[in-house]
Amino acid sequence: MRDTPDTTEKISTGRRHFARGVAALGGLAIAPGVFLYHTAGAKPDDQAVSSQQRWGMLVNTNSCHEECDACVTACNEENGVWSLGRPETDAQWIRKLNVRDRQTGHVTSMPMMCQHCEHPPCVDVCPTRASFRREDGIVLVNKHTCIGCRYCMMACPYKARSFIHEPLEDQLPHSPRGKGCVESCTLCVHKVDRGDNTTACAEACAEEGHDALLFGDLNDPESEISKRLEKYGGTQIRADLGLNTGVRYQGI
């Protein structure tokens, strides 16, 4: 059979379809989170999340001021986590934790949020795989498959998760939330995916002039976070649990 321009056209369309199919399959393979990116409208489809990165945070508690909660406010604004005036049931993705040494009376203040564990108990226990860890270390909840069993909240050692106790309005498009599901800090995944290379809390902290929060790639030896960690070290909270957290602390 002769190759008419027509058939060439067909073949190449066929190839394009095939290529797209492969890409789609690849996409399916990366993580169930692909679905979430679409709804969140964040990540360009052609870039896969890869384990070459491990996103993390470094908290320097020595620069963190007890009375400052700029990170909390910024997170709430960025992700539309509004308070409904019910502290027991309101969601909190990030909170200021004050730790007082009974002996000396010294108070250390620090932000506490999802630690983006490498071995996250929340993911292990989730019956439907709605809790998942992306290749790049960010731990998320797929809001389409979370059944609201709250087992992940029981399992998380850091009390990092919140259950949505009432119908929500005014949600932001990049931050889908809904009644009956569980949520937690996303490490500003929408910002990370669009290449901001920082999070709302870290930005706010820098704006305040405290610079206690640093976001970065723990796998890149050249990144600021890796350099600082190498030089000064960083502690994991409840390191005894062996979760290898992505959020590290200095000064505790």
Next chain:
Amino acid sequence: METARFSAIDANSTQYWILLGTLVLGALVGYLAAHHMDVEGHHITGMSNQIVWGFPHVAAVFLIVAASGALNVASISSVFGKVDYKPLARLSALLAIALLVGGLAILVLDLGRPDRLIIAMTVYNFKSIFAWNIFLYVGFIFITAIYLWMMMERKMNRFSKSAGFTAFVWRLILTTGTGSIFGFLVARQAYDAAIMAPLFIIMSFAFGLAVFILVLQASYAWTQRQLGDAILHKLRVLLGVFVASVFYFVLVYHLTNLYATEHHGVERFILVDGGIYTFLFWVVQLLFGCVVPLVLVFMRPFSQSRHMISLASLLVIVGGLAQLYVIIIGGQAYPLVLFPGMEESSSFFDGVVAQYAPSIFEILLGVGGICLSLAIVTVGIAVLEFLPESLSDKALRLESVTP
């Protein structure tokens, strides 16, 4: 081999319909309460981001644990070959299924998204003990139903022993699975104990048998069938042994926790200054749920009275609910420890004991599940041949001598 004559109970009485109507109504009200919670969101309940599992879980776990234990009577006859218990095996299996269905209904209705049940049934995370439990529960209902069929269908009788054995093994795994739901929560001080799974197994024996005794006594008294002393007193002694074992395991659990320094905080909380949890532990769980029933079943003249056997069973149930309340809710009320030895505070209730009081909706849902279980039994014994026509000593003795 089986010579006991079984028959469905006569449902043509006003009392029967009043009973069934009440139970169905209770289940319906429970469903409506759950529906209301679903529409409004869980903020109308006592649950919060601190106490994420509340009273519905207490009731559900109780029913699930009791379901596994209710099958005990059947297992004793089929697995351990005690023929005296054989006439009771059918009721035991029916009760097991009914209790499990009631417990599961509560669990599902308390989900944040009960409409997504299908996801839970189709997407499994095999690392999750929760997912395993879904599989174990469905399997349990299936296997027990087959076991029942083997017992009730004459042609299938010869398989009933192996079906009974399968059900027995399955239900031990099932209760291990239920206990492990808590055992896997390493970060929570109250649950970080290897003894959790065996504790749940022994709890299941006691709770399941208590429910079984009550249902047996009620159904025989209300249908004017004869329930002889011989079989009832066998069950009474068995109940005593199980309750004593629960007591022993609770003792070991707390002693080992007291041995581990990092658990002193939570132990002190439950045993000394936990307020309602301390009260529930000492007074309801231990005194009324263990000590009093032991006195009632083992000491004359109490042990000779049928009413006292009923009372003992009822107390074991109340004590069991209290025990699960202390484990499930008390375990969450005690704050997570991020920095051992330090004082923690935040806007998210770090370092403080969480407050919880069940809302009316949660209680209605819990009670609704119990009603559903009992309604299933009530219908079951009226449509199929679950109950022997007589369990009098004479009838039973007759049975045990005929080949």
